[in-house]
Amino acid sequence: MRLTAVFLVFLAAPLGAEDLQTQVYRARDRALPALVNVRPVVDLFQGGRRRRAQVTGSGVIVRADGLVVTNFHVAGHARKVYCTLADKNRVEAKLLGGDPATDLAVLQLDMKEVRRIGAVFTVASLGSKRAVQVGEFVLALGAPRGLSTSLTTGVVSNLSRFLGDDITLPSGEPTGLYNTWIQTDAAINPGNSGGPLVNLLGEVIGINSRGVQGGDGLGFAIPAPVVRYVYEQIVANGRVKRSWVGIDRGLQPLSFDAPVRGVRLGHVVPGSPAAKAGLKPGDIVTTISGEKIDARFADDIPSIRRLVATSPVDEPLAFGVMRNGKTMAIQVRTRELTARKAQRFDARRFGCTVRDVTDRFARTNRLGDQRGVLVTGVMRGGPAAAAGIRSGDVILGFARTGIANLDGFRTQYEEAVEKKTESVLVNVWRNQRKLFRVVKPKLGALEEDDE
């Protein structure tokens, strides 16, 4: 038996035309000239203050006129982006648009500059006509920890990895609601972000975007079809238009022994298009726009969300619904999903940084309908630190005035600064309790920004 197997392998090798090494070389030669080392200048909110810093990530050129795909968490908040091409030429790029929901951003290289300095690059082919398979050999290209033009190899470990509903980007936006990931054991480190995952034909099958801290051989890439959709939307509209009906967050898989196949609505946002059209929690959605729905695991959910999200905005969307054993058809008029970049603010005279309280934060911290701003960092030795304010506190208001969001905070903050208020009474929420703290803003000249 063993002998036969050995024999077959032996026989198969010459039939496979090229050996693996040759194939890797070919894939490398096709993909590497399209790799970009992306170095955006971003605002880092660290240690209770905003600092301008250059970070490093990767990207890949996908169109001859200099369009680069990278991660939103690399360049989505960038003020300026510098790209180093594979031929070691450095070119400035402009942020065309970003999509935190899929963690993708599109950059436009300054083509005048490219021509002027005679930079050379190739265009990677985004997506493969051949179906990606588990076990397929892949190469990850990028700049892990800033070590530019690095190549690592591995195989596709899983094609539709689901990482949960509640993941957020470092800047605070929720992500991963509409896509699953390609899992690979090719080494993915910080800095690989935005770089391509390519197959042995040199085609980009994904954009490397996540690793697992402390994990070994656990990297995750956004699949090429998702990348293509987002990229085309950004090129056409400057953003990704998504439809929303108000069922996204409450989709629940059905158990195996359920008599029907579909997805259960666990929550329907009150007042949403779905609620107005008569969809109710407990309904089982069996079809959307004629397409059969079958959710038995949590990993099946993102594709259903995507089905709704990619349907046309402001158009009726047909839902096939099973309620109490009866089937019915319900038309829901979609609305455009409004998503905005998370805004952060450096309250320099307070010595802390804040951002909007997200719904998710409010939910997990039982804030109820209270809102305010979340303290994301406190500067050592600053006024907020002296007042005993900590990172993770929620500022609900100043003295007797509540604040609804970051804009409200800024108004109050700027008023206090303008009036040169010596001490500001701040209402803080911590561990389900309200506290009062007194912040003595730093008046007078501030040190220069280290821009």
Added chain:
Amino acid sequence: MKHLATLVLAIFLLSVTATAGPQDSLVGVSARKQFEFRMQGRQITRPLNVRQAGVVVGKNLVLTASLGDKASNVRIYVPGTTNGLDGEIVDSDESFSLVKVPDLKTKPVVFTEVWAAEPGSTVTWHGILGGRLGEWSVVSKQATKDAILDDGRRIYSDPPFRGPVLTPGALVTDAQGKAVGMVILVQNEEGAAGGGGRGRRMRRPGGGTPFIRPVRTFAHFLTGTVMKRGVLGVEGETLDEQVAEALGLKGRKGILVTRVVPGSGAAKAGIEAQQVIVKIAGQETATAVAMKRALRGQAAGAKIAVTLLGVGVEGITERTVEVTLTAPEESTPEQRVRAQRFGFTAEPLTDAMRRDRGLPADTKGVSVRRVAPGGPAAIATPERLRRGDAILRVNETDVPSVAKLREALEKAKKSGEITLFVQRGTETRFIELEAEAPPAEPKK
């Protein structure tokens, strides 16, 4: 001879404590308890016959130290008799068990939460003596020097208790003879749980340091017979120097009110957030401890004078208001539903819960009070039920009250599976539970 000696001892002890009091509500309890412990990494359950004390706390209800969920052969013995009455455990937690006994004539004890216990004050505990040797009888002992160390949850007493008395489940009274607590366990010098009769295996009578739980830790097992501790209904913090200055109250000391519980006595008296409580019942309240002390021993319904500082357009105002103290909200066992096969307990949903858990104000349902670890609710799909969830629906039936929940669970009894529709924060979800098979009856 032996019988006679015990009888003489019993009569002697009885004569010491012959005065009527809460100890008249003591009874003896025997049961076959399932001891659970881990040995060499394995979970082991062993049946063990236990005998301990218990207290009649309501009509046909006896409260005793915890017998666990799975105890059987529960019998209750009234002092002066030898024959027991059959009992059934209706509710249990890690410290207490509530036993239902039909035909129990003993008058229930009235517990009081209103207890001005200070370290060093004296308590008396009342255990029970008897069992195989003859009639059951009550024994009382007084702790003398520095008896009480109150860490808020339990009381350690010194000197250790010794004697042939069954003490877990024993009643504790304060210096005025009011029932204020219960002994849940007696620890001997080696730190092992001892005390009490352990059937034939325990030759030596019990002894050691009793661990006493004050009424407020088991008040939820009692029905209407508790004198409730009163609260103001405010949350606050010690007024910080800087905050005082910012409020225009430089140099003043007190408790800054940060939140007033809606509907509480404080809210009704017009106390508002950002006011400062400087005096309660004439005592200055510069610190949280001082405020707690000023409120100690006050029952719900009591009227108490609260002096407040406030800053308004007219400057600093100081005024004194009368606040009627209210009892902290807590459901009674009758109000609860224990879905044992599904591994959770539910209680009525109150406005305070809606507010604290960020539920919509019009949420109609019942609140999950407890989820049994490892039980069906803890391993439900697609996710576990959590304490604090509001159950809105069981299968297709709305459950706006515990009565409706009870009905719905009864209806779902046959299927062995239920789907709960649950509100958690601002979102709803469905959770599927598969019933646990009822525990097998232990061999007799």
